[in-house]
Amino acid sequence: MSKKLFIETLGCQMNARDTEHIIAELNAHNDYTTTDILEEADLIIINTCSVRERPVAKLFSELGQFKKVKKKDAKIGVCGCTASHLGRDIIKRAPYVDFVVGARNVSKISKAVETKGAVEIDINHDETAYAFSEYRKALYRASVNISLGCDKQCTYCIVPATRGEEISISPEFIINEIKKAVENGAKEIFLLGQNVNNYGKYFSNGNGAIVQEKKQKHNFTKLLQEISQVEGVERIRFTSPHPLHMDDEFIEEFVSNPKICKSIHAPLQSGSTKVLKDMKRGYTKEWFLKICEKIRALVPEVRITTDIIVGFPGETDEDFADTIDVIKKVKFDQIFNFKYSPRPNTQAEIMDNQIDDKIATKRLTEVIDLHKIHQSEQMQDNVGKTMKVFFEDLKSNGEIFGFSDNYCQVFVSGSEELLGQIRNVKIISNTRTSLKGKII
Ligand code: SAH
Numbered sequence: 001m002s003k004k005l006f007i008e009t010l011g012c013q014m015n016a017r018d019t020e021h022i023i024a025e026l027n028a029h030n031d032y033t034t035t036d037i038l039e040e041a042d043l044i045i046i047n048t049c050s051v052r053e054r055p056v057a058k059l060f061s062e063l064g065q066f067k068k069v070k071k072k073d074a075k076i077g078v079c080g081c082t083a084s085h086l087g088r089d090i091i092k093r094a095p096y097v098d099f100v101v102g103a104r105n106v107s108k109i110s111k112a113v114e115t116k117g118a119v120e121i122d123i124n125h126d127e128t129a130y131a132f133s134e135y136r137k138a139l140y141r142a143s144v145n146i147s148l149g150c151d152k153q154c155t156y157c158i159v160p161a162t163r164g165e166e167i168s169i170s171p172e173f174i175i176n177e178i179k180k181a182v183e184n185g186a187k188e189i190f191l192l193g194q195n196v197n198n199y200g201k202y203f204s205n206g207n208g209a210i211v212q213e214k215k216q217k218h219n220f221t222k223l224l225q226e227i228s229q230v231e232g233v234e235r236i237r238f239t240s241p242h243p244l245h246m247d248d249e250f251i252e253e254f255v256s257n258p259k260i261c262k263s264i265h266a267p268l269q270s271g272s273t274k275v276l277k278d279m280k281r282g283y284t285k286e287w288f289l290k291i292c293e294k295i296r297a298l299v300p301e302v303r304i305t306t307d308i309i310v311g312f313p314g315e316t317d318e319d320f321a322d323t324i325d326v327i328k329k330v331k332f333d334q335i336f337n338f339k340y341s342p343r344p345n346t347q348a349e350i351m352d353n354q355i356d357d358k359i360a361t362k363r364l365t366e367v368i369d370l371h372k373i374h375q376s377e378q379m380q381d382n383v384g385k386t387m388k389v390f391f392e393d394l395k396s397n398g399e400i401f402g403f404s405d406n407y408c409q410v411f412v413s414g415s416e417e418l419l420g421q422i423r424n425v426k427i428i429s430n431t432r433t434s435l436k437g438k439i440i
């Protein structure tokens with residue numbers, strides 16, 4: 001009988017994909033199958049996130065919990081971004097942890113589980129050509145990594161220190177993975193990277209070195225074109241693009257390619273040009289507004305999502321007013337908002353004008369409240385429209401849901417036959433975050 005693996009995933013979509021790789025590798029090489037029951041697991045893994053302080057604190061409280069309820073001989077492993085940046089210190093603080101495998105070392109998982117005390121956290125490790133074993137949680141939507149790491153140095157961000165230098169996966173490798181996913185039933189491809197639209201700038205030379213392409217032979221736009229020609233690919237999504245790299249060529253492809261879903265993540269972070277400069281984001285308030293205006297003018301049905309940080313060091317009331325101004329002008333369809341959280345070894349951590357937590361909390365609430373108003377208005381506007389919905393999952397109450405091309409979540413009454421199908425749905429009602437409709 002196979003051994004049981006319990007795995008908990010924190011953090012972003014890249015971590016979710018890493019978890020799929022971990023499950024696949026441990027299944028193929030170490031004979032583990034997954035379980036949702038902690039108490040019956042022979043191996044417990046937590047795939048961690050480091051982006052803010054809170055998920056890091058969560059790691060140690062979770063580990064304590066695992067220790068309490070686990071089977072006597074069950075092993076515990078820590079993977080992901082906190083593994084990358086705390087490394088051996090995790091075992092020092094929680095000596096019952098058996099191994100630590102960082103975010104860029106997933107290919108070493110099979111060996112690490114068999115090696116008590118293993119710590120694999122080399123952030124320069126090149127996994128771009130590693131053929132992971134196959135496993136996908138969702139049948140119809142396949143996440144596919146297109147690059148690892150990040151070449152930006154946003155002053156608040158720990159990711160470059162946990163996922164390493166940016167490196168693109170070869171287009172042949174990506175296309176091959178997409179073909180396999182399509183053969184296994186995927187219709188929607190979700191491209192992943194910290195900086196997807198910088199694709200093609202750096203590749204591996206195969207000997208562990210990263211080479212910067214002087215004359216760029218490949219870029220994100222070209223990759224999108226190639227992927228949309230793969231037979232069976234019906235929809236393409238991607239995250240995260242960087243506003244700085246949203247050039248005209250990219251916008252034109254986004255607008256005109258019918259396979260590219262009309263929803264885009266445009267991480268603003270701050271509306272103040274001064275704060276953006278302190279964050280080293282590389283664009284201004286005006287640049288950001290121009291891009292969003294352009295996209296909205298060319299694709300009226302587009303949904304634009306964003307990330308916003310409030311309370312960055314030195315953020316004045318005027319700076320925050322600029323953020324509110326951008327929110328009012330762009331009317332984002334979804335905002336992921338965060339209070340600035342100082343991270344170890346980042347440039348912002350040592351800035352001397354840190355913002356009082358009370359002020360940051362007040363600003364966060366203001367963003368949330370304003371966004372709620374926009375969300376309600378925008379979702380209401382969808383009532384009466386017909387949308388093409390790709391059905392992905394069943395609910396226990398006899399409803400089935402999927403997503404429209406522009407990423408509205410849509411519920412209808414229906415059964416399993418709809419799974420994996422794209423159907424026209426007339427929208428009959430809405431909540432602030434989802435829609436209800438009828439198949440027509
Ligand atoms: N590569 C992506 C971001 C990955 S991190 C991008 O540039 O869009 C996801 C989000 O977490 C960021 O967009 C940012 O809004 C937030 N974030 C990152 N570091 C943070 C910090 N120190 N404090 C608060 N939020 C942070």
Ligand code: SF4
Nearest residue numbers: 150152154157159194
């Ligand atoms: Fe972090 Fe900036 Fe890179 Fe995004 S682009 S991962 S925020 S350093």
Ligand code: F3S
Nearest residue numbers: 011012049050051081
């Ligand atoms: Fe977190 Fe690492 Fe993703 S820090 S957001 S899991 S890249």
